Amino acid sequence: xxxxxxxxxxxxxxxxxxxxxxxxxxxxxxxxxxxxxxxxxxxxxxxxxxxxxxxxxxxxxxxxxxxxxxxxxxxxxxxxxxxxxxxxxxxxxxxxxxxxxxxxxxxxxxxxxxxxxxxxxxxxxxxxxxxxxxxxxxxxxxxxxxxxxxxxxxxxxxxxxxxxxxxxxxxxxxxxxxxxxxxxxxxxxxxxxxxxxxxxxxxxxxxxxxxxxxxxxxx
Amino acid sequence: xxxxxxxxxxxxxxxxxxxxxxxxxxxxxxxxxxxxxxxxxxxxxxxxxxxxxxxxxxxxxxxxxxxxxxxxxxxxxxxxxxxxxxxxxxxxxxxxxxxxxxxxxxxxxxxxxxxxxxxxxxxxxxxxxxxxxxxxxxxxxxxxxxxxxxxxxxxxxxxxxxxxxxxxxxxxxxxxxxxxxxxxxxxxxxxxxxxxxxxxxxxxxxxxxxxxxxxxxxx
Amino acid sequence: xxxxxxxxxxxxxxxxxxxxxxxxxxxxxxxxxxxxxxxxxxxxxxxxxxxxxxxxxxxxxxxxxxxxxxxxxxxxxxxxxxxxxxxxxxxxxxxxxxxxxxxxxxxxxxxxxxxxxxxxxxxxxxxxxxxxxxxxxxxxxxxxxxxxxxxxxxxxxxxxxxxxxxxxxxxxxxxxxxxxxxxxxxxxxxxxxxxxxxxxxxxxxxxxxxxxxxxxxxx
Amino acid sequence: xxxxxxxxxxxxxxxxxxxxxxxxxxxxxxxxxxxxxxxxxxxxxxxxxxxxxxxxxxxxxxxxxxxxxxxxxxxxxxxxxxxxxxxxxxxxxxxxxxxxxxxxxxxxxxxxxxxxxxxxxxxxxxxxxxxxxxxxxxxxxxxxxxxxxxxxxxxxxxxxxxxxxxxxxxxxxxxxxxxxxxxxxxxxxxxxxxxxxxxxxxxxxxxxxxxxxxxxxxx
DNA sequence: GATGAATGAGCCTTCATTCAT
DNA sequence: GATGAATGAAGGCTCATTCAT
Numbered sequence: 043x044x045x046x047x048x049x050x051x052x053x054x055x056x057x058x059x060x061x062x063x064x065x066x067x068x069x070x071x072x073x074x075x076x077x078x079x080x081x082x083x084x085x086x087x088x089x090x091x092x093x094x095x096x097x098x099x100x101x102x103x104x105x106x107x108x109x110x111x112x113x114x115x116x117x118x119x120x121x122x123x124x125x126x127x128x129x130x131x132x133x134x135x136x137x138x139x140x141x142x143x144x145x146x147x148x149x150x151x152x153x154x155x156x157x158x159x160x161x162x163x164x165x166x167x168x169x170x171x172x173x174x175x176x177x178x179x180x181x182x183x184x185x186x187x188x189x190x191x192x193x194x195x196x197x198x199x200x201x202x203x204x205x206x207x208x209x210x211x212x213x214x215x216x217x218x219x220x221x222x223x224x225x226x227x228x229x230x231x232x233x234x235x236x237x238x239x240x241x242x243x244x245x246x247x248x249x250x251x252x253x254x255x256x257x258x259x260x261x
Numbered sequence: 262x263x264x265x266x267x268x269x270x271x272x273x274x275x276x277x278x279x280x281x282x283x284x285x286x287x288x289x290x291x292x293x294x295x296x297x298x299x300x301x302x303x304x305x306x307x308x309x310x311x312x313x314x315x316x317x318x319x320x321x322x323x324x325x326x327x328x329x330x331x332x333x334x335x336x337x338x339x340x341x342x343x344x345x346x347x348x349x350x351x352x353x354x355x356x357x358x359x360x361x362x363x364x365x366x367x368x369x370x371x372x373x374x375x376x377x378x379x380x381x382x383x384x385x386x387x388x389x390x391x392x393x394x395x396x397x398x399x400x401x402x403x404x405x406x407x408x409x410x411x412x413x414x415x416x417x418x419x420x421x422x423x424x425x426x427x428x429x430x431x432x433x434x435x436x437x438x439x440x441x442x443x444x445x446x447x448x449x450x451x452x453x454x455x456x457x458x459x460x461x462x463x464x465x466x467x468x469x470x471x472x473x474x475x476x477x478x479x480x
Numbered sequence: 481x482x483x484x485x486x487x488x489x490x491x492x493x494x495x496x497x498x499x500x501x502x503x504x505x506x507x508x509x510x511x512x513x514x515x516x517x518x519x520x521x522x523x524x525x526x527x528x529x530x531x532x533x534x535x536x537x538x539x540x541x542x543x544x545x546x547x548x549x550x551x552x553x554x555x556x557x558x559x560x561x562x563x564x565x566x567x568x569x570x571x572x573x574x575x576x577x578x579x580x581x582x583x584x585x586x587x588x589x590x591x592x593x594x595x596x597x598x599x600x601x602x603x604x605x606x607x608x609x610x611x612x613x614x615x616x617x618x619x620x621x622x623x624x625x626x627x628x629x630x631x632x633x634x635x636x637x638x639x640x641x642x643x644x645x646x647x648x649x650x651x652x653x654x655x656x657x658x659x660x661x662x663x664x665x666x667x668x669x670x671x672x673x674x675x676x677x678x679x680x681x682x683x684x685x686x687x688x689x690x691x692x693x694x695x696x697x698x699x
Numbered sequence: 700x701x702x703x704x705x706x707x708x709x710x711x712x713x714x715x716x717x718x719x720x721x722x723x724x725x726x727x728x729x730x731x732x733x734x735x736x737x738x739x740x741x742x743x744x745x746x747x748x749x750x751x752x753x754x755x756x757x758x759x760x761x762x763x764x765x766x767x768x769x770x771x772x773x774x775x776x777x778x779x780x781x782x783x784x785x786x787x788x789x790x791x792x793x794x795x796x797x798x799x800x801x802x803x804x805x806x807x808x809x810x811x812x813x814x815x816x817x818x819x820x821x822x823x824x825x826x827x828x829x830x831x832x833x834x835x836x837x838x839x840x841x842x843x844x845x846x847x848x849x850x851x852x853x854x855x856x857x858x859x860x861x862x863x864x865x866x867x868x869x870x871x872x873x874x875x876x877x878x879x880x881x882x883x884x885x886x887x888x889x890x891x892x893x894x895x896x897x898x899x900x901x902x903x904x905x906x907x908x909x910x911x912x913x914x915x916x917x918x
Numbered sequence: 919g920a921t922g923a924a925t926g927a928g929c930c931t932t933c934a935t936t937c938a939t
Numbered sequence: 940g941a942t943g944a945a946t947g948a949a950g951g952c953t954c955a956t957t958c959a960t
Contacts, residue, residue, distance in 0.1 A: 107933095128943065305952090316951090608821075651904070658875065
């Protein structure tokens with residue numbers, strides 16, 4: 043096979059890209075468009091334009107707009123899940139390191155870009171009225187919540203803390219989501235560094251033997 | 262009383278109502294509609310139907326759909342602000358009581374209904390792409406944040422806590438917003454009681470001399 | 481009857497004006513509105529606002545918008561007719577004086593204001609598609625055309641001109657209407673003085689023994 | 700030729716047409732619709748129906764109704780201009796022939812159809828309240844006026860006429876527009892032949908050495 | 919008589935979807 | 940595979956008309 047035979051367009055893309063490449067291209071453009079225009083004003087025309095592709099192609103790769111949006115949310119969810127699972131995997135066995143990994147993972151540069159945060163909040167805003175989204179998010183949220191509770195339980199037992207581990211996990215989970223919201227709503231006041239510091243402040247308050255506002259206390 | 266003098270409609274509403282009555286009626290219907298259908302699928306026809314009025318009336322009282330939505334957000338913001346300001350006013354001088362009042366106010370039955378929570382999240386989702394919304398929310402958020410920081414600073418100084426009061430305030434603020442999100446997203450898992458307990462868990466972690474997970478420690 | 485009993489409004493108008501006064505007030509406002517906004521964008525709300533009256537009053541005095549517009553056109557037509565008939569009446573027996581009177585009457589300040597000219601052209605533009613307007617204008621046009629032809633015939637016979645009087649009348653009629661159009665379309669280039677000079681230029685060309693570009697040649 | 704290769708619709712049009720074809724088709728339909736329904740009652744639905752196309756297509760090719768109307772006026776103006784310029788070009792060097800060409804061009808069958816005349820008057824009626832239309836028409840009117848004055852000046856100098864050439868040009872211009880108006884307003888009384896005869900009557904009156912009511916006097 | 923809230927038909931416009939090329 | 944013209948349903952908005960006050 044001679045690759046050079048494939049006609050190239052001015053932008054260097056082959057005219058016929060693989061199915062998955064195109065799909066990902068359109069999903070990325072969808073995230074960007076939601077981030078820029080909001081969920082309600084996201085049109086297929088705009089998504090296509092941002093992707094530099096033709097209008098009709100979307101309905102070829104995704105059957106409907108709903109499908110495109112669902113697949114976009116699915117991509118975001120998988121990316122999010124992969125991110126914290128990988129972080130946890132790299133964290134080692136200590137519960138404090140695991141929680142630190144989880145907290146830091148939330149502000150990882152790959153998943154916590156401005157566009158993606160905005161897209162997330164947009165999806166959250168629509169989720170209530172769209173059972174499809176809820177059905178997709180529910181199990182993933184559950185998985186995360188369970189893992190977080192587990193770690194909190196380990197920390198509580200390690201540190202002999204008085205609180206209930208579920209309550210601690212709930213505080214942390216809510217706070218992480220709240221920080222994302224704040225990042226979206228008040229661009230100027232928050233930086234990722236501040237966000238992380240805030241998260242560790244909560245960890246330090248809940249688990250003072252394991253954390254300071256700067257991060258986990260080394261063994 | 263002769264009922265026939267004032268002809269009522271089937272639903273008991275007079276055919277003509279005062280300007281403010283109708284505006285509020287339509288704003289309430291907008292909140293309900295956003296709550297039920299989501300921001301993107303909120304149409305004037307649906308808002309009108311929910312209010313039992315004709316859709317032409319909306320453009321009579323509000324000039325555009327945008328205006329209706331802005332005014333609805335404004336109403337929600339003012340209601341939210343009035344709520345915590347009143348709560349604070351009734352709380353007395355002790356910082357712990359003030360923070361408790363603030364935390365409880367967030368889950369007050371008037372402002373924290375399912376419909377209103379959903380509407381809030383929907384507006385948050387759109388805010389990023391709508392400078393108008395941001396301009397409206399910014400100052401109100403700021404006012405709340407400042408008051409919260411003040412109270413945290415008082416608690417820190419009273420209790421001799423080691424953390425920075427701004428960090429504590431940030432944790433609490435993010436957590437409160439996060440809890441609202443969770444309330445919207447996972448209807449079943451959270452109740453208002455659980456929400457309040459979660460909030461006080463955070464307060465107890467941050468200010469252990471002043472709070473337990475059950476609430477403020479009496480003087 | 482004590483006149484002072486009648487409540488006066490700030491603008492000095494009695495609250496209850498006579499039927500005809502109100503009607504004329506609304507017709508004048510209609511002319512002004514058409515002049516300012518064009519026929520297509522003339523709304524009852526705007527007419528009412530310009531008249532300083534309430535919206536609903538129009539449907540009381542005129543039954544429909546169509547009726548208001550018809551009555552407005554009728555007023556313009558009668559005013560136009562009265563104007564040239566009076567001018568002719570005051571002109572004396574000489575055909576040249578009569579034609580001069582007719583030409584000058586067309587640029588009389590009462591009927592040839594900017595607003596009225598514009599309204600006329602707007603009505604002309606709609607006439608083709610509105611049989612009602614045509615039915616109203618037809619007879620009046622006819623009457624004018626006949627009188628003009630009569631005068632032209634007298635001039636032709638007096639001066640022994642070679643042309644057919646109907647042709648001359650047609651030239652004059654078309655030119656007068658054309659000048660109104662030009663007055664509407666090119667505000668800057670035409671003044672009423674230029675308009676009149678143009679009209680007499682045509683008269684002088686057609687009837688050189690009776691007219692110069694400055695006006696009729698005295699007996 | 701295999702007809703089955705290109706599937707045709709019942710009306711013989713291909714389903715897809717080139718951009719310019721469709722645009723022209725819609726412009727023609729707009730002229731027809733204005734001619735039939737008047738400016739104020741011209742709706743996109745009607746324009747689309749007359750063209751045998753869907754109304755959504757209009758917003759695809761023109762962005763707004765305003766744009767469609769502007770482009771329609773532009774087409775009429777260019778067509779009008781092309782017509783008299785071509786006529787003048789074919790007329791040869793003699794001023795009398797040039798004026799004759801100009802007068803006849805105004806009643807040319809291509810540009811002086813009933814529909815187009817009506818559309819013109821409709822646009823004139825709206826022009827006053829639409830700066831866009833005025834801005835478009837102004838320069839074209841000017842160009843025509845200048846050329847007409849030039850020819851009149853040549854005739855005056857050739858024939859040693861006493862009148863000012865600008866006055867003559869103004870008479871002719873106004874009369875031509877007035878005849879169009881008359882053609883629109885009194886369909887029955889005027890024919891194109893009568894219109895032309897009227898125009899030459901004016902020319903003969905102004906330039907008796909060059910014209911009779913029947914046309915230019917040959918060299 | 920007079921007002922202005924209320925209604926609803928009809929318009930322009932947007933946009934997801936289809937489909938001939 | 941890819942394009943973009945074409946369709947039509949549905950939305951926001953205007954506005955003539957009605958009617959309770």
